[in-house]
Amino acid sequence: MKTIEIREFHTPSSGIFFRAGRRLLSERTPFQKIEVYETDSYGRVLFLDGLVQTTEKDEFFYHEMLVHPAMMAHPRPENVLIIGGGDGGALREVLRYPVKSAVLVEIDGRVIEVCRRWFPGLAKSFEDPRAEITVEDGNRYIRETGRRFDVIAVDSSDPVGPSAILHQRSFFAALKRCLRPGGLIVAQAGSPLFHLDPLRKKRRFLKQLFKRALYYYGPAPTYPGGLWGYAFLSDGLDPLQTRRRRPPKKLKYYNIDVHRAAFAAPEFLKER
Amino acid sequence: MKTIEIREFHTPSSGIFFRAGRRLLSERTPFQKIEVYETDSYGRVLFLDGLVQTTEKDEFFYHEMLVHPAMMAHPRPENVLIIGGGDGGALREVLRYPVKSAVLVEIDGRVIEVCRRWFPGLAKSFEDPRAEITVEDGNRYIRETGRRFDVIAVDSSDPVGPSAILHQRSFFAALKRCLRPGGLIVAQAGSPLFHLDPLRKKRRFLKQLFKRALYYYGPAPTYPGGLWGYAFLSDGLDPLQTRRRRPPKKLKYYNIDVHRAAFAAPEFLKER
Numbered sequence: 046m047k048t049i050e051i052r053e054f055h056t057p058s059s060g061i062f063f064r065a066g067r068r069l070l071s072e073r074t075p076f077q078k079i080e081v082y083e084t085d086s087y088g089r090v091l092f093l094d095g096l097v098q099t100t101e102k103d104e105f106f107y108h109e110m111l112v113h114p115a116m117m118a119h120p121r122p123e124n125v126l127i128i129g130g131g132d133g134g135a136l137r138e139v140l141r142y143p144v145k146s147a148v149l150v151e152i153d154g155r156v157i158e159v160c161r162r163w164f165p166g167l168a169k170s171f172e173d174p175r176a177e178i179t180v181e182d183g184n185r186y187i188r189e190t191g192r193r194f195d196v197i198a199v200d201s202s203d204p205v206g207p208s209a210i211l212h213q214r215s216f217f218a219a220l221k222r223c224l225r226p227g228g229l230i231v232a233q234a235g236s237p238l239f240h241l242d243p244l245r246k247k248r249r250f251l252k253q254l255f256k257r258a259l260y261y262y263g264p265a266p267t268y269p270g271g272l273w274g275y276a277f278l279s280d281g282l283d284p285l286q287t288r289r290r291r292p293p294k295k296l297k298y299y300n301i302d303v304h305r306a307a308f309a310a311p312e313f314l315k316e317r
Numbered sequence: 318m319k320t321i322e323i324r325e326f327h328t329p330s331s332g333i334f335f336r337a338g339r340r341l342l343s344e345r346t347p348f349q350k351i352e353v354y355e356t357d358s359y360g361r362v363l364f365l366d367g368l369v370q371t372t373e374k375d376e377f378f379y380h381e382m383l384v385h386p387a388m389m390a391h392p393r394p395e396n397v398l399i400i401g402g403g404d405g406g407a408l409r410e411v412l413r414y415p416v417k418s419a420v421l422v423e424i425d426g427r428v429i430e431v432c433r434r435w436f437p438g439l440a441k442s443f444e445d446p447r448a449e450i451t452v453e454d455g456n457r458y459i460r461e462t463g464r465r466f467d468v469i470a471v472d473s474s475d476p477v478g479p480s481a482i483l484h485q486r487s488f489f490a491a492l493k494r495c496l497r498p499g500g501l502i503v504a505q506a507g508s509p510l511f512h513l514d515p516l517r518k519k520r521r522f523l524k525q526l527f528k529r530a531l532y533y534y535g536p537a538p539t540y541p542g543g544l545w546g547y548a549f550l551s552d553g554l555d556p557l558q559t560r561r562r563r564p565p566k567k568l569k570y571y572n573i574d575v576h577r578a579a580f581a582a583p584e585f586l587k588e589r
Binding site for chain 2: 048052057059061087264266297307
């Protein structure tokens with residue numbers, strides 16, 4: 046069988062490669078190019094516009110670290126909003142808690158359909174009765190909805206293409222208005238190694254918008270640099286004062302020790 | 318100018334690639350193949366037997382995390398031994414402390430010479446008057462020397478080729494006899510993602526040899542999986558009870574928060 050080699054550049058001159066037995070899907074939607082490959086080493090891999098979004102083998106690092114620090118920091122998260130997250134992985138993690146509703150707003154309905162077909166381990170979360178799936182521009186949704194949330198997770202792709210707006214100040218200002226009192230926001234924040242300048246710029250406006258705008262970090266083997274950043278945004282809750290309750294069972298990466306550890310800022314990322 | 322593409326497989330079907338403007342060196346020694354490339358994205362990169370050992374851009378993660386947790390946990394490290402570490406990076410970090418001597422035992426003298434020439438940012442440490450460089454088989458050295466050390470750092474390459482013995486029980490048993498009372502050992506322990514079985518096997522015998530055999534973790538962007546493991550071995554010292562003193566200045570990754578965080582075990586690595 047012919048082997049396909051796929052690669053993602055992490056810098057203009059370096060990156061990762063995978064050998065794939067099969068390309069399962071390649072299509073252009075109005076928003077982006079979607080590709081799914083069956084790889085030997087990482088299972089199925091989802092690419093959007095040529096960038097790895099999800100691999101079956103290592104997706105748990107990212108999805109657990111995006112969701113659990115917020116869900117554990119909030120004393121009683123009942124209503125949750127996910128912006129993006131069309132693969133279903135973040136939703137799966139949110140639904141491990143006894144929430145009343147989890148609204149997912151994904152701009153590209155084809156991502157949801159593709160993941161339903163090829164990533165059932167993530168997308169089975171769409172079938173949960175507490176899940177409400179909305180195919181819509183997340184930036185428009187948050188400006189129009191009257192609903193308010195305890196936890197909001199921004200599971201965007203990188204700040205190019207359809208997700209660009211999800212990294213801007215006006216988006217976070219509008220998002221804040223969707224919080225219930227005591228609510229909090231988490232957002233993927235890119236690679237501290239390769240996206241340090243945008244990360245710093247974003248931190249400046251997040252600190253103006255929120256009393257607490259903290260970054261935390263976790264491994265993400267197939268993302269650039271292998272280390273990923275997340276923003277934790279609240280006007281009150283301290284992420285390190287999690288109540289003494291247990292995280293959901295059967296997690297692969299997250300636990301309470303990992304939660305605390307994730308907020309330790311590497312020396313080169315400390316604010317001066 | 319023609320661009321060279323170099324790659325390292327992290328699994329049989331995936332890995333990283335770099336584009337290099339120039340191959341600066343390629344030679345076979347009695348022990349291994351040494352290559353040095355000038356890459357656009359990571360500066361100079363040292364390969365031993367085709368595996369990335371050191372890149373100028375990201376070496377600080379590994380060298381700081383190998384050395385500082387031990388040096389900070391020990392109340393007064395005066396005599397230090399490094400097994401391997403022929404690039405000089407671990408030695409550079411050790412010499413940031415007021416040690417009396419730092420013995421480095423590298424099996425392949427060519428690695429030292431090559432790094433003196435091409436990696437001055439690491440290998441300048443060889444010129445320090447406190448450094449004693451010995452070109453010898455580390456496994457033989459520790460069985461023959463009468464010297465005793467406060468801190469021993471095992472900066473080996475992977476358990477193939479000349480470093481295979483440095484991952485075995487008999488080596489660690491002999492190494493323990495080279496400790497001064499209250500001394501401790503740190504050793505690079507591979508990728509928790511890709512080398513999990515050998516890591517677990519090694520942990521079993523390390524736990525028999527030492528009262529404390531703990532693993533800790535840190536980012537290593539160009540190593541497989543981007544997350545790297547280290548073993549902390551002592552019969553007394555608790556790595557989390559570091560004295561309240563400051564780490565050396567000008568570190569890039571390590572600080573006291575990072576130190577504590579590194580010992581948080583991911584859920585999939587917890588012992589059952």
